[in-house]
Amino acid sequence: MFSLRASAVLAAAALTISSGAMAQSQPEVTPGGAPTPGELKETDPVLEDGRVYGCHRLNVRPGQVVEVIMASTDFDAFLMVGKGSSCRSMINAKTDDDSGGGPEGLDAQVVVAVDDGGPWWIRTSGVNQTHFGEYYLHTTLMPAVLGVEVRRANRGRDVIEMGQIVADRLTDESPQSADGIYFRCHDFVAEGSMVTEILLNAADFDAYLTVKAGGCPGGRVVAENDDFDDTLDSRIRRRLPPGPYAIVVSTVDGYATGDYLLTTSVGGIED
Ligand SMILES: [Ca+2]
Numbered sequence: 001m002f003s004l005r006a007s008a009v010l011a012a013a014a015l016t017i018s019s020g021a022m023a024q025s026q027p028e029v030t031p032g033g034a035p036t037p038g039e040l041k042e043t044d045p046v047l048e049d050g051r052v053y054g055c056h057r058l059n060v061r062p063g064q065v066v067e068v069i070m071a072s073t074d075f076d077a078f079l080m081v082g083k084g085s086s087c088r089s090m091i092n093a094k095t096d097d098d099s100g101g102g103p104e105g106l107d108a109q110v111v112v113a114v115d116d117g118g119p120w121w122i123r124t125s126g127v128n129q130t131h132f133g134e135y136y137l138h139t140t141l142m143p144a145v146l147g148v149e150v151r152r153a154n155r156g157r158d159v160i161e162m163g164q165i166v167a168d169r170l171t172d173e174s175p176q177s178a179d180g181i182y183f184r185c186h187d188f189v190a191e192g193s194m195v196t197e198i199l200l201n202a203a204d205f206d207a208y209l210t211v212k213a214g215g216c217p218g219g220r221v222v223a224e225n226d227d228f229d230d231t232l233d234s235r236i237r238r239r240l241p242p243g244p245y246a247i248v249v250s251t252v253d254g255y256a257t258g259d260y261l262l263t264t265s266v267g268g269i270e271d
């Protein structure tokens, strides 16, 4: 009798410890705060492919654009960030292996545009079953505005102002060119004689950037770019005479869709 009671108590204690450990392994991460330490251990929950993973609740508000970097010197970091009921059931999650750079080029980086209350999650893992060790999550709140908010403020028009970062998305409901490629056209007004840098970062597709004279949909092509440096992203640096321009975001990936960041800034040397 006593032994049964004792084992029941022990089982209850084990349950308490286990749920306590679960709570500890899911610390909330608030963007902009100090780096969050984590560790992958052999006793952690396991994915279908045998990799262990960690789970962090991402404390964000709709309208925020957040960069998450997972850095580790112990193993090859892999990230998944998305929303859903848990780290195991996210929808439209973004994943990344090595975009975060780091000393060995193996850190992971994901940028997400927070379009609703989620809940949002960060899932941390390695890239194979033997990856264990310590890592840090660095989160940054980016000074970006969501495309949906730009359209809401501009009666449906896509507008980008000098110095702005717009977080937007090509979807299967975006306008299509004559050959079926999805695009989005942002109105831009050049005001000075400085060099304008226009940068298009797209994690999900091979970006293509075009600047045309006049407001959207634009006329004569002023500048265009497919890739720059060693990326598939696009960048244009051009001295644009004052006036209205159409900045067209598209892809060379056929009918590809996905998130992108479009940034305008002053400076740099003309391409
Ligand atoms: Ca990696």
Ligand SMILES: [Ca+2]
Pocket: 206, 207, 208, 225, 226, 227, 231, 232, 233, 234, 252
């Ligand atoms: Ca490209």
